[in-house]
Amino acid sequence: MKLAILSRAPRSYSTQRLRTAALDRGHRVKVLNTLRFAIDLSSDEPDLLFRGKPLSDYDAVLPRIGNSISYFGTAVVRQFEQMDIYTPNTSGGIVNSRDKLRATQILSRHNIGMPATTFVRDRADVVAAIERVGGAPVVIKLLEGTQGIGVILAPETKVAEAIIETLQSTKQNVLIQRFVKESKGRDIRALVVGDRVVAAMRRTARGDEFRSNVHRGARVEAVQLSEAHERVAVRAAQIMGLRVAGVDMLEGDDGPLVIEVNSSPGLEGIEAATRLDVAGAIIDYIGNQVAFPQIDVRQRLSVSTGYGVAELVVQGDADLIGRKLGESGLRERDITVLTLHRGASVIPTPSDRRVLEAGDRLLCFGKLEEMRSMIPARKKRRARVKKLPKHPIHDG
Ligand SMILES: Nc1ncnc2c1ncn2[C@@H]1O[C@H](COP(=O)(O)OP(=O)(O)OP(=O)(O)O)[C@@H](O)[C@H]1O
Ligand SMILES: [Mg+2]
Numbered sequence: 001m002k003l004a005i006l007s008r009a010p011r012s013y014s015t016q017r018l019r020t021a022a023l024d025r026g027h028r029v030k031v032l033n034t035l036r037f038a039i040d041l042s043s044d045e046p047d048l049l050f051r052g053k054p055l056s057d058y059d060a061v062l063p064r065i066g067n068s069i070s071y072f073g074t075a076v077v078r079q080f081e082q083m084d085i086y087t088p089n090t091s092g093g094i095v096n097s098r099d100k101l102r103a104t105q106i107l108s109r110h111n112i113g114m115p116a117t118t119f120v121r122d123r124a125d126v127v128a129a130i131e132r133v134g135g136a137p138v139v140i141k142l143l144e145g146t147q148g149i150g151v152i153l154a155p156e157t158k159v160a161e162a163i164i165e166t167l168q169s170t171k172q173n174v175l176i177q178r179f180v181k182e183s184k185g186r187d188i189r190a191l192v193v194g195d196r197v198v199a200a201m202r203r204t205a206r207g208d209e210f211r212s213n214v215h216r217g218a219r220v221e222a223v224q225l226s227e228a229h230e231r232v233a234v235r236a237a238q239i240m241g242l243r244v245a246g247v248d249m250l251e252g253d254d255g256p257l258v259i260e261v262n263s264s265p266g267l268e269g270i271e272a273a274t275r276l277d278v279a280g281a282i283i284d285y286i287g288n289q290v291a292f293p294q295i296d297v298r299q300r301l302s303v304s305t306g307y308g309v310a311e312l313v314v315q316g317d318a319d320l321i322g323r324k325l326g327e328s329g330l331r332e333r334d335i336t337v338l339t340l341h342r343g344a345s346v347i348p349t350p351s352d353r354r355v356l357e358a359g360d361r362l363l364c365f366g367k368l369e370e371m372r373s374m375i376p377a378r379k380k381r382r383a384r385v386k387k388l389p390k391h392p393i394h395d396g
Pocket of ligand 1: 115145146148149150151177181183187213250
């Protein structure tokens, strides 16, 4: 394949390793400075110029977009997507992972452990927010912080309030997060490629620092992840739309707690700690997937008027329970089942012989009118029964 690595740091360890790994495998590879692209929307088809000249043909692109150029960088990746060039990390995935609030919002419905987090704007809501995540000591985070900058541990509610007020007065948005004491000064970085963890390390902060960022002097060591950690890391990356990702997890008493999904994970620390060929694994994965450029399913499928994607649930009143999928009548109603979710497992393109069970969730493409009656009623929001420390919360 011919691969473009988008990077502004051609000499950095990660870029060099990726480039060499590609060459070693007989691929053609170029490192292209992300900022030298021009996105061209003047002709019939989406196009890209590089250094003012038409870009030659590429089969795949590996974006390594730094935080400081997120907007332009993700626009370039989006253009590659429009041109049907494969990228393991979508522009949407990169955008989602850049902002800690956005990432937490997206992951929160998928049963992925995360430290209790809350986001408020009005001063009047700050104290209740702190209590909601368990009270002080509490972690305060700038939405777009990196390398531990903008991650603060406030020992008391009063101090937390003052910090939040100060940050907000300078127009910075902050998250309020439970301090995961049991993981103080330690976290785990899992390097996810495709649907597996290819390497993992533990980072341990120096002294009584609670942040285990390597930039703050943390030590790193290889770790063998539990199956739970691996599963969580892979799912978090997949949900974010990233096939190459560094997933950071705290080690909570009740299992892994994801704090961050990084779309351009550095390779130096993890390759040194684990002595594994992470760069090679990334290139192998891209080589394998290059035939499958990103397709925005909703965008493409909804072009057929009256058709769309919906999730149907096999419920008591429908006469689907115990029936074979082929005899369910769905096909006749112009409904195609793409996947079947049963408990924690997913069955892709289930066969006609598959017998439906109560609670099965069918992800379908089909005629919207035919599917309407089978869409479950909206879940009533559960009454909050969580024990709240000290002040009760009235959200009337
Ligand atoms: N809720 C928490 N409880 C305990 N420790 C935490 C918590 N959140 C973060 N930490 C510690 O602080 C460190 C930095 O936090 P985080 O990874 O969220 O921000 P960052 O490193 O600045 O961002 P990025 O990883 O994008 O560079 C973590 O590696 C972890 O050691
Ligand atoms: Mg971090």
